[in-house]
Every structure is written in structure tokens, then in C-alpha cells.
Amino acid sequence: MIRLSTKGRYGTRLMLNLAHHHNNGNETIILKNISKDEDISIRYLEQIIIPLKINKLVKSIRGAGGGYTLARHPSKIMLIEILHALEGACCLVECVDDDDYCNLMNICASHEIWKKASSMLKDYFENTSLQDLIEISNKKNPKKHT
Numbered sequence: 001m002i003r004l005s006t007k008g009r010y011g012t013r014l015m016l017n018l019a020h021h022h023n024n025g026n027e028t029i030i031l032k033n034i035s036k037d038e039d040i041s042i043r044y045l046e047q048i049i050i051p052l053k054i055n056k057l058v059k060s061i062r063g064a065g066g067g068y069t070l071a072r073h074p075s076k077i078m079l080i081e082i083l084h085a086l087e088g089a090c091c092l093v094e095c096v097d098d099d100d101y102c103n104l105m106n107i108c109a110s111h112e113i114w115k116k117a118s119s120m121l122k123d124y125f126e127n128t129s130l131q132d133l134i135e136i137s138n139k140k141n142p143k144k145h146t
Contacts, residue, residue: 004083004087005086005087006044007048007086007087008082008083008086008087010038010040010044010045010048011048011052011082011085011086012079012082012133013038014038014040014045014048014049014052015052015057015058015070015077015082016130016134016137017029017034017037018034018058018068018069018070019070019074019077019130019133019134020137021069022069022070022073022074023134027061027065027069028061028065028066028067028068028069029067029069030066030067030068031045031046031049031067031068033067034068048086049068051085051086052082052085052086054085055084055085057070057071057072057077057081057082058070058071059071070130074129074130074131074133074134075129075130075131076129077129077130078125078127078128078129079125079126079129079130079132079133080122080125080126080128082130083125090118090121090122091114091118091122092114092117092118092121093118095108095111095114096114096115097118
């Protein structure tokens with residue numbers, strides 16, 4: 001089974017939480033509140049937020065009323081950016097992303113399957129924005145972030 005790590009899953013939840021606050025007019029939120037909302041340890045959120053800041057997906061505001069906010073509107077942040085910041089390349093197996101990984105790629109039929117499947121997955125993540133996730137979230141739990 002192919003799975004995202006908790007870093008990718010929790011990071012997506014963190015970004016979705018920030019997106020909800022962004023759309024509700026709240027500029028910033030502190031990690032302590034996200035930790036409570038999402039039931040994720042604050043220490044883990046502190047680790048996850050770093051690559052999101054480095055990749056310019058979130059920004060931090062210091063001082064009174066400070067916290068974290070999205071760096072762009074939720075419709076302008078694609079899921080692929082979040083996953084790339086937290087997980088690295090979006091591919092099912094290493095040989096899809098690294099031509100030097102295996103010397104059997106030219107004769108391996110499986111390589112073509114993994115390459116096509118990885119491409120489909122990447123395409124889906126490239127075309128799914130945080131705004132799309134907000135809409136899904138609102139349909140599943142309309143009272144949570146109002």
C-alpha cells in the first residue's frame with residue numbers, strides 16, 4: 001500500500017485550517033489553536049510549519065495578534081505544493097523521478113505503469129487547490145468553520 005506520511009496528511013490539515021481562517025477574515029492563528037482544532041501535537045505542528053514557511057506557503061506574523069497565515073489566497077495554493085514541501089517528489093516509486101535509480105528502466109514494463117500512475121496522481125494534486133478542499137470540508141461538516 002502506498003501512503004502519505006503523517007507529515008503530508010497533518011500538513012494538509014494545518015493548511016486547510018489556515019485556509020478556513022483566511023476565508024473567514026481572520027488574518028492569523030496561533031499553532032496552539034490549530035493543535036486544539038486538529039488534535040495534532042503542537043510540537044509536531046512546529047516541525048511541519050518550517051518547510052511550509054521555507055516554501056513560501058505560509059508566513060508568520062510576530063507580536064501581539066501574531067501567528068500564522070497563508071502566504072496566498074487558498075485558490076492559489078495547490079495541493080502539490082503542500083505535498084512537495086512536506087513529502088518531496090510526487091511519484092509512486094523512485095525510478096519514476098530518478099533516471100539513474102535503476103539500470104533496468106529501459107526494459108522494465110512495470111516502470112511504464114508506475115510512470116503513468118505517478119503522472120495521473122501528480123496531475124490530480126496539481127489541479128486541486130486549498131479552496132477545493134475548503135469546499136469539500138464545508139460539504140462534509142458545514143458547522144465546523146463558520
